[in-house]
Amino acid sequence: MTALPEGVPDAARRRGRRPAGEDRRGDILAAARAEFGERGFDATTIRGVARAAGVDPRLVHHYFDGKDALFVAAFELPARQQQLLEGVLAGGADGIGGRLVRLFTTVWDSDEGRLRIVALVSAASASEAGARMLREFLAREVFARIVARIGSDDPELRAALAASQMMGLALARYVVRLEPLASADPDLVVALVGPTIQHYLTGPLPASPDAAA
Amino acid sequence: MTALPEGVPDAARRRGRRPAGEDRRGDILAAARAEFGERGFDATTIRGVARAAGVDPRLVHHYFDGKDALFVAAFELPARQQQLLEGVLAGGADGIGGRLVRLFTTVWDSDEGRLRIVALVSAASASEAGARMLREFLAREVFARIVARIGSDDPELRAALAASQMMGLALARYVVRLEPLASADPDLVVALVGPTIQHYLTGPLPASPDAAA
Numbered sequence: 076m077t078a079l080p081e082g083v084p085d086a087a088r089r090r091g092r093r094p095a096g097e098d099r100r101g102d103i104l105a106a107a108r109a110e111f112g113e114r115g116f117d118a119t120t121i122r123g124v125a126r127a128a129g130v131d132p133r134l135v136h137h138y139f140d141g142k143d144a145l146f147v148a149a150f151e152l153p154a155r156q157q158q159l160l161e162g163v164l165a166g167g168a169d170g171i172g173g174r175l176v177r178l179f180t181t182v183w184d185s186d187e188g189r190l191r192i193v194a195l196v197s198a199a200s201a202s203e204a205g206a207r208m209l210r211e212f213l214a215r216e217v218f219a220r221i222v223a224r225i226g227s228d229d230p231e232l233r234a235a236l237a238a239s240q241m242m243g244l245a246l247a248r249y250v251v252r253l254e255p256l257a258s259a260d261p262d263l264v265v266a267l268v269g270p271t272i273q274h275y276l277t278g279p280l281p282a283s284p285d286a287a288a
Numbered sequence: 289m290t291a292l293p294e295g296v297p298d299a300a301r302r303r304g305r306r307p308a309g310e311d312r313r314g315d316i317l318a319a320a321r322a323e324f325g326e327r328g329f330d331a332t333t334i335r336g337v338a339r340a341a342g343v344d345p346r347l348v349h350h351y352f353d354g355k356d357a358l359f360v361a362a363f364e365l366p367a368r369q370q371q372l373l374e375g376v377l378a379g380g381a382d383g384i385g386g387r388l389v390r391l392f393t394t395v396w397d398s399d400e401g402r403l404r405i406v407a408l409v410s411a412a413s414a415s416e417a418g419a420r421m422l423r424e425f426l427a428r429e430v431f432a433r434i435v436a437r438i439g440s441d442d443p444e445l446r447a448a449l450a451a452s453q454m455m456g457l458a459l460a461r462y463v464v465r466l467e468p469l470a471s472a473d474p475d476l477v478v479a480l481v482g483p484t485i486q487h488y489l490t491g492p493l494p495a496s497p498d499a500a501a
Contacts, residue, residue, distance in 0.1 A: 113414075197413035200406055200463050201326075210464050235460060235469040236480060242464070243456020247448060250413050251423050251455070256448040266494035267449060271484050281479035 100138050102128045107149040112194025116146060116205030146208045150195055152216050156182060160217070164224040171225070172237075172273025176265045179241055183249055184261065192245045213238055225276050236275035244268055313351050315341045320362040325407025329359060329418030359421050363408055364429060369395060373430070377437040384438070385450075385486025389478045392454055396462055397474065405458045426451055438489050449488040457481055 106128035110119045121142060125132040139145040152160065159182075163174045182188040195212070198205035218238070222230040247253045248264070256264070319341035323332045334355060338345040352358040372395075376387045395401040408425070411418035431451070435443040460466045461477070469477070 193413055196409065196459070199459070200410035200413055206464050210466060213464070213466070232468050232472075232480075235466045238466060239456040239460035239469060239481075240453055240484070241456070242459045243452040243454070246409070246412070246455045246459060247452035251419050251426070253423060253426065253448045253451060255445050256452060259445075263494065267445075268452075271453070271487075274484075281476065 099128075099130060099134060103130060103135055103138060103145075104149045107145050108191060108194050111146060111149060111198045111205070112190065113197075114201075116142075116198045116208060117202040121145070143208070146198070147212065150191065150208075150212055157216075160220060164220055168225060168227075168277045170269075170273070171276060172271065173265050173269030175237070175241070175272050176244070176269045177261070179245075180248075180261045180264050183245060189249050193250055196242070196246060196250055221276070227277060229280060232280070233276050237272050240268065240271050240275065312341075312343055312347060316343060316348055316351060316358075317362045320358050321404065321407055324359060324362060324411045324418075325403065326410075327414075329355075329411045329421060330415040334358070356421070359411070360425065363404065363421075363425055370429075373433060377433055381438060381440075381490045383482075383486070384489060385484065386478050386482030388450070388454070388485055389457070389482045390474070392458075393461075393474045393477050396458060402462050406463055409455070409459060409463055434489070440490060442493060445493070446489050450485050453481065453484050453488065 103124060107119070107124045110124050110127055114123075119142070121135050122132050124145065125135045128135075135145065139148060159178055163171065163178050166174060183192050195209055199209035200206070218231075218234040221234050221237070225233065227233065244256075244264070248257050248259075259267075316337060320332070320337045323337050323340055327336075332355070334348050335345050337358065338348045341348075348358065352361060372391055376384065376391050379387060396405050408422055412422035413419070431444075431447040434447050434450070438446065440446065457469075457477070461470050461472075472480075
C-alpha cells in the first residue's frame with residue numbers, strides 16, 4: 076500500500092488490498108491493449124485507459140511516462156516469449172524459418188496472443204503514430220534479436236522481408252481469417268510458410284534491381 | 289438519354305451525358321473510403337458518410353442497399369485495375385508471381401492506392417464485420433480470378449498463401465513502413481517477393497501436416 080502514490084483515491088486504495096501494485100499495473104496494461112486495439116493509437120487517452128482499468132489516471136501516470144511508453148509496455152513481448160524467441164534464434168540458421176513460424180503460430184493461436192496481434196495491426200493501420208509504434212516495437216523486440224543472430228548479408232532487409240510474411244500470415248489467419256489458412260493445422264502452416272521465412276533470412280537474395288526478372 | 293435504344297445497359301447510358309448523379313455517387317464512395325478507413329467498419333454510419341460527402345442520407349440509400357453494399361462498392365477494384373489483373377493472369381503461370389507483385393506495387397505506390405489498402409487493413413482489423421468484408425472482397429475480386437487461372441492442386445490454399453504475403457507486403461511497406469522495404473525500388477521488391485508468390489501459386493506444396501519438417 077505504501078507503494079501507491081499520494082493522491083490515489085480511496086476507491087482505488089480499497090482494491091489495493093491485493094498484494095500488489097503489479098496487479099494494478101497488469102490491469103492497466105490489459106485495458107491499454109483493449110483500448111489501443113479498439114480505438115487506435117491516436118484516439119486512445121490515458122484517461123480512457125484509466126477508466127477502463129478502474130483506476131485513477133494518476134496511477135497510470137505513476138507507472139508509465141506518457142502514452143508512448145504505455146503503448147510500448149502494453150505490447151512488449153512477455154518475458155516468457157522473449158525467452159522462447161531467444162531459444163529459437165540460439166538454435167542457429169538451420170531450420171530457423173520453421174521454428175519461427177512454429178513459435179509465432181503457437182503464440183497467436185492462443186486467445187491472448189490473437190488479441191495482441193489484432194490490436195497491434197489495428198493500431199498500426201489506424202494512425203501514423205500507431206504505425207510508428209509498431210515499427211519501433213518490431214525493431215526493438217524482434218528485429219534486433221534476429222539481425223544480431225543471422226549474421227548474413229543485408230540483415231535489415233532480410234528481417235523486413237521475414238516480418239512482411241509473418242505479419243501477412245497474422246493478417247490472413249487471425250484478422251481476415253482467410254480459409255483454408257485460418258483453420259489449417261499449425262504443422263501445415265509451419266510446413267507451408269517456414270521455407271519462405273528460411274529463404275528470406277538465409278537464402279540468396281537478388282543483389283540489386285538489375286537482378287529483377 | 290431517350291435517344292438510346294432500349295436494352296442499352298445502364299452503364300453505357302450513364303457514360304453518354306454525364307449526369308450529375310455520377311459525380312454524387314463518386315463523392316459518396318470517396319467519403320465512404322475515408323470514413324471506413326478512419327473509423328473502421330462498425331463505427332461508420334450511412335449518416336456519417338452522407339455528411340462527409342455533403343449529400344442527404346437518402347441519396348446514399350438510393351445508390352447503395354445498406355452499409356455492406358456501400359463498403360463493397362467503395363473498395364471494389366476499379367475497372368482499369370480489374371483489366372490489369374486479368375492481363376497479368378492471362379499471361380499464364382510462368383512468371384505470374386513477379387507480374388502480380390509488379391501490379392500491386394504499382395497500384396499501392398500511388399497515393400490513392402495506398403489510401404485504399406491502408407483503409408482496407410484498418411477496417412479489417414477494427415472489427416469482425418470489417419474483417420468479413422475484406423475476406424469477401426478478396427474472395428470475389430482477386431481470389432476467384434486467380435484460382436480460376438492457375439489450375440493446379442489446392443487452388444484455394446495457394447491463393448490464401450499468396451494473399452498472406454501480398455497483404456504482409458502491404459502492411460510492411462505502406463502501413464508500418466518498415467525500412468529498407470518501405471523505400472525499396474519497385475524492381476527490387478518484385479525480385480525479392482515475386483519468387484515467393486510464384487512458389488505459393490505454382491510450386492510444390494507439402495501434401496499434409498505429416499510433411500512438416
